[in-house]
Amino acid sequence: MSVNTKKTFLLVAALILSLLLLAGCFGTATVSRGWAGVSAIDDTLIFATMTGRVYSVDSATGTVRGDPIKMVVPASGGLSCIPSCGGQQTTAIAIYSSPGVAGDLVYIGGYDGKVYAYQLVDGQLGDKLLWAYPSDSTPVSNIVGGLIVAGDNVYFASANGTVYALNVAKASNAVKASKVPKDKDIEVWKRQLSNKVWSAPAIDGDTLYIGCFDKNLYAISTIDGSIKWQFTTNGAINSTPLVSDGIVYIGSYGRCFYAVDAGTGELIWKFPAAEGEANSPQNWFWAKPLISGDILYAPCLDGKIYALNTSDGSLIDTFDVEEAISSSPVLVDNTLIVASTNLAKTTSRVYAIEISDGSRRELTSFTSCINAPLFASNGIVYIHTNGDSFYGLNVQNGALQKFSLTTSK
Amino acid sequence: MDAGVIWDLIILNPMINIMVVLTKYLFSNLGLAIIVLTVIIRAAMYPLSRRQLLSSKKMQELQPKLAEIQKKYAKDRQKLAKEQMALYKEAGVSPTGCLLPMIIQMPVWIALYQSITCVLATSPEALLNLSRHLYTSWSLVFDQVPLNSQFLWLDLGTPDKYILLPILVGATMWIQQKMTTPNYANPQQQSQSQMMLWMMPLLFAFMSLSFNSGLALYWLTSNIISIVMQYFISGWGPLATMFKKQTVTKPPVKTISGTGQTSQKKDVVPLKKPTTEKGKRPWMFWK
Numbered sequence: 001m002s003v004n005t006k007k008t009f010l011l012v013a014a015l016i017l018s019l020l021l022l023a024g025c026f027g028t029a030t031v032s033r034g035w036a037g038v039s040a041i042d043d044t045l046i047f048a049t050m051t052g053r054v055y056s057v058d059s060a061t062g063t064v065r066g067d068p069i070k071m072v073v074p075a076s077g078g079l080s081c082i083p084s085c086g087g088q089q090t091t092a093i094a095i096y097s098s099p100g101v102a103g104d105l106v107y108i109g110g111y112d113g114k115v116y117a118y119q120l121v122d123g124q125l126g127d128k129l130l131w132a133y134p135s136d137s138t139p140v141s142n143i144v145g146g147l148i149v150a151g152d153n154v155y156f157a158s159a160n161g162t163v164y165a166l167n168v169a170k171a172s173n174a175v176k177a178s179k180v181p182k183d184k185d186i187e188v189w190k191r192q193l194s195n196k197v198w199s200a201p202a203i204d205g206d207t208l209y210i211g212c213f214d215k216n217l218y219a220i221s222t223i224d225g226s227i228k229w230q231f232t233t234n235g236a237i238n239s240t241p242l243v244s245d246g247i248v249y250i251g252s253y254g255r256c257f258y259a260v261d262a263g264t265g266e267l268i269w270k271f272p273a274a275e276g277e278a279n280s281p282q283n284w285f286w287a288k289p290l291i292s293g294d295i296l297y298a299p300c301l302d303g304k305i306y307a308l309n310t311s312d313g314s315l316i317d318t319f320d321v322e323e324a325i326s327s328s329p330v331l332v333d334n335t336l337i338v339a340s341t342n343l344a345k346t347t348s349r350v351y352a353i354e355i356s357d358g359s360r361r362e363l364t365s366f367t368s369c370i371n372a373p374l375f376a377s378n379g380i381v382y383i384h385t386n387g388d389s390f391y392g393l394n395v396q397n398g399a400l401q402k403f404s405l406t407t408s409k
Numbered sequence: 410m411d412a413g414v415i416w417d418l419i420i421l422n423p424m425i426n427i428m429v430v431l432t433k434y435l436f437s438n439l440g441l442a443i444i445v446l447t448v449i450i451r452a453a454m455y456p457l458s459r460r461q462l463l464s465s466k467k468m469q470e471l472q473p474k475l476a477e478i479q480k481k482y483a484k485d486r487q488k489l490a491k492e493q494m495a496l497y498k499e500a501g502v503s504p505t506g507c508l509l510p511m512i513i514q515m516p517v518w519i520a521l522y523q524s525i526t527c528v529l530a531t532s533p534e535a536l537l538n539l540s541r542h543l544y545t546s547w548s549l550v551f552d553q554v555p556l557n558s559q560f561l562w563l564d565l566g567t568p569d570k571y572i573l574l575p576i577l578v579g580a581t582m583w584i585q586q587k588m589t590t591p592n593y594a595n596p597q598q599q600s601q602s603q604m605m606l607w608m609m610p611l612l613f614a615f616m617s618l619s620f621n622s623g624l625a626l627y628w629l630t631s632n633i634i635s636i637v638m639q640y641f642i643s644g645w646g647p648l649a650t651m652f653k654k655q656t657v658t659k660p661p662v663k664t665i666s667g668t669g670q671t672s673q674k675k676d677v678v679p680l681k682k683p684t685t686e687k688g689k690r691p692w693m694f695w696k
Contacts, residue, residue: 032532096533144533196555198533213555235552238536254552275548282545286537301540326537343541344414371537 032111032142034094037328037373038382038390039101044123045377046099046106047405050388052092054099054108054118055405056125059377062392062403066124071095073112097200098373100147100154105130105168109147109156113139117171131171131181133164140164145210145240146200150222153188155208157197163210163220165189189225193218195236200288204243204262209250211237217250217258219265229265233258240288240328242296247310249296251285257298257306259313269313271298271306279315281306288328288373290336292355299325303340305353319353319360328373330381331355332395337363337381339370350383352395363398364391417542420516424524425542429550432528437553440560443525443623447630450521451638457510458638464510465589466643467502472592518631522624529623530555531566558623565623572618574625579614581632586610588639588646 036048044065045057053068072090094111101107104120117130134140141160148155152169165188174181195214202209207228208220213236219228235254242249243262251257259268272280283301290297295316298306301324307317323340330337336353348370350363368387375382376395383391390403424446431442451458474496482489497504530536536555543550558565562573569575586606592599617625639646 032534035533215552236555253554255548283543284540284551286540301537302545324537324541343538344417371534 032094033386033388034096034111035371035384035386036095037098037384038375039099039106040375040377041101041104041106041120042123044120045382046101046125047384047390047403048095048099048108049405050092050094050386052095053405054095054106054125056120056123057390057403057405058123059380062401064403064405067127068405069118069125069127071108071110071116096144097146097156098375100149100156102149102154102168105172107147107149107154107168109143109145111142111144113141113143113158115143115147115154115156115166117168130175133166133171133181133186134183135180136183144198148201148203150203153222155201155203155222157193157199157201157210159196159198161193161195161197161212161214163191163193163197163201163208163218163225165208165222165225191220191225191227198238200240202241202243202248207262209241209243209248209262211239211241211250211252213237215252215254217241217248217260217265219248219262231258231260231265231267235284239285242289242291244291244310249289249291249298249310251289251298251300253284255281255283255285255300257281257285257289257308257313259296259310271308271313271315273313279306279318283324286324286326290329290331292331292334295355297329297331297336297355299329299338301326305329305336305338307355317358319358321349321351321353321360323349327370330374330376332376332379332381335395337374337376337393337395339374339383341369341371343369346386348385350381350393363393363395364400416520420520421523421527422542422544424520425527425539426544426547426550428524428528429543429553429556430547432556433549433553437557438560439528439556439558439565439623440563440626443565443626444630447521447627448634450517451631451634454514454517455638457514458635459642461510462589462639462642464502467500468504469643469646471496471500471502521627525623525627526621528554528556529558529566529621531621560626563622563626565626566621568618568620569622569625574622574629575614575617578617578625578628578632579610581629581636582613583607583610584648585632585635585639587648587651588636588643590647592647 033050039046040059043059045059047055047057052071054071055068056065058065071093073093075089075091095108096111097109099106099108106118106120106125108116110116115133119126119130140162141158143156143158145157152167153165154168155165157163166186167188171181171186193212193214195212197210197212199211203222206222208222209217211217215233215236217231217233217237221228233252233254234256235252237250237252239251246262247268248260248262257271261268281300281302285298286301287299289299294310296308296310298308300306303320303322303324305319306315309316321338321340323342325338325340327339334355336355338351338353339348341348346369347367349365351360352363353360366385368385370383370385372384379395381393381395383393392401428442428446431445432439435441435445475493478489478492478496482492527539527542530539539554562571563569586609590602590606613628617628
C-alpha cells in the first residue's frame, strides 16, 4: 500500500470512526434524563436525580442522610461493550415520576420499566433493595407518570398502556419472611388500555382515574381493575387528573379542559365551550391543575394559567407567565407558585401570583428548564431543575437555598 | 433573532407541521407521511439534484482525458493544474459543479432529518419539545400528536429489531454508490472510490441499527429516489457491467466469400477483468 493510499485509508477510517461514535453515543436524538419531583416523609425529603441517584435529605438542615441509592442498569447499544474505548458498563435509570411514599417505604418508578421499593430507616434510605417489580429481568414498559399509594396497593401505569395495581403489603410481608416477592403474588390486577399512558393516576374512593394517549379519560375500579367508564376528549392526555367533590378535571392536547362527573363519566363542562372562543388556550395542557375554593387553575404550555369557575367552566382570569408551564404549580397559602420554561432557550423563571388580586412577582430564574412538578412543604417550594440541581425557595422572603448533594464518602 | 430561531421558523417548523398534517390525511400513518414528504422534497429539489448528477456525469466522462493529462504532466504540478482547468473549461464543467447543488440541498436534508426525529418524540423531553414547533393556528396538528409510530412491522421510534431495514438501507446505498462511482484509471483514486463504495453503505446500515427506524425509512426512501433519478439521467452506469458479460466490440471486418459476396462479421472478444498495478483487482483495495 502506497503512502497516499495509507493516508486516504486513515482519513476514511477516522471519518467512519467519528460517525460510529456519534451513532453509538447519540443513537436517539433526545436522551431520556428524567425529571422527578421531590417527595417527603415527615422531615425527610426524597430527591431522585437525573444520574439515577436517590437521596434522603434532612428538610431542616438540608444535609444528605447517608449515601444515595444508585439506580443503574447494564448499558446496551453503541460502544458500551468496549469500556476501554469509553463505553460505560452501566447507565443511570431515568426517573420521571416523583417517588411514591407511604409509611417508611419509598417506591420509585424507573424509565427502565420497573418499580423499586426501598425502606427508610431513621430518615435514611436503606441501600438494600426490598423488592422490584417485575422481579425478573423483563421490565414492563417505560414508567413516566407517577405512582400513587392507597391502602395496601401501589398504582402506576406504563408506556405500553397497562395500568397496574400491586399489593405492597404482601410484598413487604414476603420480604420480612426473607423471601423474594413473586410477581404473581403481588399483582392485584392489570388493565390494558389501547395506547401509551404517561399520566399519573388519581384515586378517589374505589376508583382510579387516568388519562391515556388514546384521548380517553378512564375510570377504573381499584378493586378488580374493571373499567367503570371512559370519557373521550379531543386530544391525547398526558396530565394527571384532579378529583374534587365528585368531579374529575382533566386537560388534553386538543387544547381543551374538561370537568367530568366522577361517578358517571358525563361531561359537566368544557373550556373553551366552543372552538375559536376568545382567550382560548393555544397549546397543550401538560401539567397537573390545582384547585382552591371554587376556582380551578389550569396551567397550559402556552404560558398561561386559566382560572376557571368550577361550577360552569367560565373563565374568571388568565395569569400570563409568557413561557411554557410544564411543571405542575403549587399553592402556598394564597399564593400560586408557577415555574415557566423557555423550551427553546432552556431557561426558566419562578413566579408568585397572588390569587386575590392577580399580581405577579418573579421569585427567581434558572439557566435550565423546570419540567419536574413543584413540591411545597412548610412554606418552602422545592424545585428540581433540568440542570439536575435541587433548590428550596422560601415563598415569604424569596430566599433560595441550593442543596449540595454530597455525601460523607 | 438568533440563527436557531430563524432555522426553526423558516425550515424546521413548516416541515414538522406538514408532516403532522400529512400523517392525518394518510390514514394516521407516520411511515407513509415520511415517505411522501421525502418524495415531495426530492421532487422540489429535482432541478438541483439533476444539475448535480449531470455535473458528476460530465466529470466521469472526463476521467480518461484527466488521466492522460495527469500522466503527461506528472512531474509538473503547475502545468497539470493549468491543463486540467483548460480541460474543464473546454468541456463546460466546473470541478465544484456537483458540490454546489449538494451544499444548497444540505439544510433541507438536515431539516427533514430533524423533523422526523422531532415528530417521533420518543422520549418525554422530545414530546414536550415538539409542542413549541406546532402552529397554534392549525388546530388539527394539536389533536393529532402524539403520532402513531407503527408502520408495517416497524415501530418507527425504535430500531428495526428484525434488521431488515438496515440491510435495505445498506443495499440501496451500495447500488446508488455503484451507479455513480466511475472506474478511475489512476489506481490510487480507484482504490479510494472502491473504499467509499463499501464503507458508506456499511456505515449507514450500522447507523440504521442504532437509530430509530423512522430515520432509516427516510434514508431508504431517499436512496431509492436517488437510484431512480440516477437511472433516468445516466443509466445504470458502472452497475450495468456487473450484470452482463463484459465485452469489447472489434470494428467490423470485411470478408470476401468464394462467391464474391462481402459480409460483415463482428468479432466478440471477452474482456479481461480490469486490473491495476501488480495484477490486483480494483475492488481488492485492502491488498
